[in-house]
Amino acid sequence: MDIIKFIIGLFTGKAGEAVGGAVSSVAQFAAIVAAVAPVGLWLVNNKNEVFITLTYGDLAFWGSIGAMQLFLIIRLVHRAPPPQ
Numbered sequence: 001m002d003i004i005k006f007i008i009g010l011f012t013g014k015a016g017e018a019v020g021g022a023v024s025s026v027a028q029f030a031a032i033v034a035a036v037a038p039v040g041l042w043l044v045n046n047k048n049e050v051f052i053t054l055t056y057g058d059l060a061f062w063g064s065i066g067a068m069q070l071f072l073i074i075r076l077v078h079r080a081p082p083p084q
Contacts, residue, residue: 043051
């Protein structure tokens, strides 16, 4: 949406206000593409291969690790002083 606002701003004379938002949006999009591209290329080239294998032990272990991290984050946020 910021990119569209930037393009409209070029024609209305208010492009300077939206430049930061447009650059941020382009950088975010580029980061997502850079993160997803290797997985997409692997999937295209290896259509009949096994992508990921999880056992119940893996799910139990990593699920408990994730739950502990979530618990700690919620505790820390709850104890933090409110913003002023």
